[in-house]
Amino acid sequence: MTLSFWTIQALNALSFGTLLFLVAAGLSLIFGLMRIVNLAHGSFYMLGAYGALQVLTIVKNQLLATAIAVAFTAVLGAAIQRWLIERVSGNAMQQMLVTFGCLLVIGDLSLIAWHGTPAILPVPDFLNGTAILPGGIHFPVLRLAIIALGVALVIALDQAQSRTSVGAMVRAGADDLEMLSCLGVNVRTLFVCVFAFGAGLAGLGGALGGIFLGVAPGIDLELGLYAFIVVIVGGLGSIRGTFVASLLVAFIDNFSKALFPAVSMFAIFLLLVVVIAIRPTGLFGRRALS
Amino acid sequence: MSAFLPGSINRRTCISAIGGGLLLLNAPGRLAAQEQTIKIGALYPLSGPSAAIGNENMRGFQYVMDLAGNRVAGKKIETLFVDDQNSPTVALNEARRLVETEKVVALTGNLNSPIALAISAYALRMKIPYVAGPIATDLTGSKRNAFTFRASNAANQLEGPYALLLKRRGFKRGILMGSDYVAGHEVVDGIADALKSSGGTVVKEVFPRLGESDYAPYFADLASQKADFVFGFFFGGDTLRFVRQYRAAGLTFPLTMTAAALSEGGVAQQLGQDVEGLYSQETWVNVLTDPISKAFVDGFQAKFHDMPGPLAVLGYHEATIILESLRALKGNVPDGVALAKAIQNVHFKSPGGQDFRFEPNHNPLFSAWLVQWHWKDGKATPTVLDTIRNIKQPDTP
Numbered sequence: 001m002t003l004s005f006w007t008i009q010a011l012n013a014l015s016f017g018t019l020l021f022l023v024a025a026g027l028s029l030i031f032g033l034m035r036i037v038n039l040a041h042g043s044f045y046m047l048g049a050y051g052a053l054q055v056l057t058i059v060k061n062q063l064l065a066t067a068i069a070v071a072f073t074a075v076l077g078a079a080i081q082r083w084l085i086e087r088v089s090g091n092a093m094q095q096m097l098v099t100f101g102c103l104l105v106i107g108d109l110s111l112i113a114w115h116g117t118p119a120i121l122p123v124p125d126f127l128n129g130t131a132i133l134p135g136g137i138h139f140p141v142l143r144l145a146i147i148a149l150g151v152a153l154v155i156a157l158d159q160a161q162s163r164t165s166v167g168a169m170v171r172a173g174a175d176d177l178e179m180l181s182c183l184g185v186n187v188r189t190l191f192v193c194v195f196a197f198g199a200g201l202a203g204l205g206g207a208l209g210g211i212f213l214g215v216a217p218g219i220d221l222e223l224g225l226y227a228f229i230v231v232i233v234g235g236l237g238s239i240r241g242t243f244v245a246s247l248l249v250a251f252i253d254n255f256s257k258a259l260f261p262a263v264s265m266f267a268i269f270l271l272l273v274v275v276i277a278i279r280p281t282g283l284f285g286r287r288a289l290s
Numbered sequence: 291m292s293a294f295l296p297g298s299i300n301r302r303t304c305i306s307a308i309g310g311g312l313l314l315l316n317a318p319g320r321l322a323a324q325e326q327t328i329k330i331g332a333l334y335p336l337s338g339p340s341a342a343i344g345n346e347n348m349r350g351f352q353y354v355m356d357l358a359g360n361r362v363a364g365k366k367i368e369t370l371f372v373d374d375q376n377s378p379t380v381a382l383n384e385a386r387r388l389v390e391t392e393k394v395v396a397l398t399g400n401l402n403s404p405i406a407l408a409i410s411a412y413a414l415r416m417k418i419p420y421v422a423g424p425i426a427t428d429l430t431g432s433k434r435n436a437f438t439f440r441a442s443n444a445a446n447q448l449e450g451p452y453a454l455l456l457k458r459r460g461f462k463r464g465i466l467m468g469s470d471y472v473a474g475h476e477v478v479d480g481i482a483d484a485l486k487s488s489g490g491t492v493v494k495e496v497f498p499r500l501g502e503s504d505y506a507p508y509f510a511d512l513a514s515q516k517a518d519f520v521f522g523f524f525f526g527g528d529t530l531r532f533v534r535q536y537r538a539a540g541l542t543f544p545l546t547m548t549a550a551a552l553s554e555g556g557v558a559q560q561l562g563q564d565v566e567g568l569y570s571q572e573t574w575v576n577v578l579t580d581p582i583s584k585a586f587v588d589g590f591q592a593k594f595h596d597m598p599g600p601l602a603v604l605g606y607h608e609a610t611i612i613l614e615s616l617r618a619l620k621g622n623v624p625d626g627v628a629l630a631k632a633i634q635n636v637h638f639k640s641p642g643g644q645d646f647r648f649e650p651n652h653n654p655l656f657s658a659w660l661v662q663w664h665w666k667d668g669k670a671t672p673t674v675l676d677t678i679r680n681i682k683q684p685d686t687p
Binding site for chain 2: 008012016115116117118130142143216217218219255265
C-alpha cells in the first residue's frame with residue numbers, strides 16, 4: 001500500500017464521484033423544487049449514453065454527439081414534465097407512479113431500439129491515453145477530464161444557485177411555492193426548465209460515463225439507485241450536499257472495493273442507514289423525504 | 291360460491307361435454323397428422339436483454355433444419371420456437387405445453403443454467419429427450435439423467451486446456467480475476483488448479499462483484515505484481531468495462547479472457563482498438579478454415595446477412611443432434627427412450643472439425659482454440675494460435 005496506490009484510489013473515487021454528481025444533481029434539484037420523486041432519472045442517464053452512441057454512427061464528432069444527446073434528454077425531460085407529470089401535479093404518489101411508468105416504458109423502448117447487447121462508447125482521441133502525474137503515477141486522461149468537468153460544474157451550479165435570479169427562484173420555490181407564484185414567477189415554466197436541466201445533466205453523465213462504464217439494459221436502475229442514495233445522504237435540493245454525498249459514496253464504494261472487496265456490496269447501504277438514523281434530512285438537507 | 295350452485299355445475303358439465311365431443315371429432319385427423327410430422331420444441335430467450343444471443347442461437351438451429359428441408363427419412367419436421375424469456379418459470383410452463391399439448395418428441399435450447407436444470411428434471415419425469423444449451427456443470431455431473439444431453443461445453447470442461455494453452459505461450463504466473471458468482475469462482479478455481487498442477491503460480495485472485503461498474507479500484511496495486519498474464523472471467527457489459535478500464539489503467543500484462551467472452555454478442559467489435567492484443571479461448575471462431583466452418587459461415591451469411599458466432603454453432607449442434615438421431619430411427623420415434631438412445635449414439639463432424647460425440651455422461655467432446663485479437667480496418671479479427679482437441683468434461687462427484 002504505497003502512496004501511489006492511495007493517490008490512484010483517491011483519483012478513481014473522485015472521478016466516479018463527479019460522475020455520480022452529474023446524475024444526482026438533477027434528481028436533487030427536481031425534488032427540492034417540485035417534490036417529485038423522479039424514479040425515471042436513471043433513464044435519462046441511459047438515454048444520454050445510447051443517444052450519443054446513436055448520433056456517433058451519423059456524425060463522427062464525439063463532442064457534437066454528446067451535445068446532441070444532452071439536448072435530446074433535456075427536451076425529453078421537459079416533455080415528460082410538461083405533458084405527463086404536470087397532469088397529476090399536487091399528487092406525490094401519482095407523480096411517482098408516472099415516473100415509474102416512464103422508467104419502464106423508456107427501458108423497454110431502449111431494448112427494442114438498441115437490443116440487449118451491451119455497448120460502450122469509444123474514447124475520444126483527445127482524451128485517450130494515460131497521463132503521468134507527479135510521483136510517476138499513471139492515470140487515465142479521460143478520468144482526469146471528468147474530474148475537472150465535474151468540479152467546474154459544481155462551482156458553476158453552486159454560484160448560479162446562490163447568485164443568479166433563476167437560482168433565487170429555485171431556492172425560493174423549494175421553500176414556498178405559493179409565495180413564489182404570488183410574486184409573479186411563472187412556476188410552470190420554471191418547473192419545465194429545471195426538469196429539463198436535471199434530465200440534461202443526467203444525459204451528460206450517460207454520454208461521459210458510457211465511455212468507461214458502458215451501457216446496457218438495467219444501467220438505468222443501477223445508476224438511478226446510486227443517485228437516490230447520494231440524494232438521500234446529501235439532503236434534498238442542496239447542490240453542495242449532493243456533491244459532498246457523491247464524493248462520500250464514491251470514496252466508500254471505491255475504498256471498500258480496494259481494501260475489503262467482500263463488504264463492498266453493502267458498504268454504501270451501510271452509509272445510507274447510518275445517515276438516515278442520525279440525520280434523517282441528509283447531511284445538508286433541511287427537509288426529510290416524506 | 292357460484293361454482294357450487296347447481297346451474298353452474300350444469301353449465302360446466304355441458305361445456306366439458308361439448309369440448310370432449312370436439313376432441314373426439316378431431317382425434318383421427320390429429321393422429322394422421324402426427325404420423326406425418328415430427329414436432330420438436332425449441333426454447334430460446336427471444337425477448338428481453340438476452341434476445342440477441344437467443345436469436346443467434348435460434349438462427350443456427352434454423353439454418354441446419356432449413357438446409358435439410360425440414361425433413362428427415364421422408365418425414366416432415368416441425369420445430370416450434372418458443373420464447374422462454376430467460377425465466378425458469380416461463381420456460382418450464384412452455385416446456386409442459388410443448389410436451390403435453392403439442393406432443394413434441396424432444397425439447398432443446400435455453401441459455402440459462404437454472405432453466406436447464408428445471409427442464410432436465412421435467413424431461414426425466416416425462417421421458418422426453420432434452421438437448422440443452424447451458425453450461426451448468428451439474429447438468430452432466432451430479433444431476434445428470436438418462437434424457438438430458440448437452441450440446442455446449444460444460445462450465446468445468448475448458449479450464450485445464452486453457453491453462454495448458456497459456457503455458458505453451460510461456461504464461462505461467464497469473465493474476466486471476468472473475469465476477470463474484472458461482473461460475474466465476476468455478477472457472478477461476480479451475481484455471482488456478484490447472485495452473486498450479488502444471489508448475490505455474492497464482493499470483494493473486496480477485497473477485498469483483500457481478501455487474502461491477504468500476505474495476506479501477508482493483509487494478510491500482512496490480513502494476514507492482516510480478517506476473518506473466520492477467521486472466522479475466524467476465525461476460526457482456528462486464529467484459530466491455532473490464533477491458534476498457536484495464537487499458538485505461540495502463541497495465542501491460544497480456545490480458546487473457548475466458549471462453550466466448552469476446553466472441554459472443556459482438557463484444558470484441560464493441561471494444562474497438564482496445565481489443566488489440568487480447569487473448570481468449572474459444573470453442574469456435576468464424577475465421578476457422580475447415581470445410582464445415584467455411585460452408586456454415588457462407589451459408590449463414592447468405593441466409594441471415596450476419597456473421598455467425600459461437601452461439602449459432604450451438605444451434606447448429608442442437609439441430610444436428612436431433613436431425614441425426616431421427617435419421618438413425620428412420621423417422622420413427624416409438625418413445626422417448628428410443629430417441630434418447632439414438633441421441634447418445636449421434637456422431638458427426640461439427641464446425642471447427644471436431645468429431646462431435648457424447649461421453650457416457652451425455653456431455654460432448656470439444657475443441658478449444660487459443661486466439662489473439664487484432665483491430666484491422668475497423669474490425670475485430672481473431673488469429674488462431676493453438677488448438678487442443680477431444681476435450682472431455684473432468685469427472686465430477
